[in-house]
Amino acid sequence: MKKRQVVVKRDSSGRSSSTSSSMVRTVRYGECQKNHAANLGGYAVDGCREFMASGEEGTTEALTCAACGCHRNFHRREVETEKTVRQVLNTAMPLTASRLYVGS
Numbered sequence: 613m614k615k616r617q618v619v620v621k622r623d624s625s626g627r628s629s630s631t632s633s634s635m636v637r638t639v640r641y642g643e644c645q646k647n648h649a650a651n652l653g654g655y656a657v658d659g660c661r662e663f664m665a666s667g668e669e670g671t672t673e674a675l676t677c678a679a680c681g682c683h684r685n686f687h688r689r690e691v692e693t694e695k696t697v698r699q700v701l702n703t704a705m706p707l708t709a710s711r712l713y714v715g716s
Contacts, residue, residue: 641687663687
């Protein structure tokens with residue numbers, strides 16, 4: 613199961629152009645790390661290689677793995693981040709003191 617999260621940051625320093633950057637995070641849940649033999653004092657994992665949601669996004673079933681039955685938190689979380697930077701030109705002319713004053 614993959615999720616995408618978009619973070620947009622804008623930097624405007626009062627100039628005629630500004631930069632806009634956005635970061636896209638893709639979250640993937642990998643192999644299950646639940647220790648099924650913890651109560652016996654041992655260590656044993658079930659071998660589930662990737663989280664697959666049991667239900668639709670936004671329901672409680674979406675947090676349960678269809679393959680192993682464990683909660684999503686037992687699966688290794690892998691985050692990939694992509695950053696894009698765009699230059700945005702502002703064509704509006706800044707107001708100057710001579711343009712603001714209208715007198716007779």
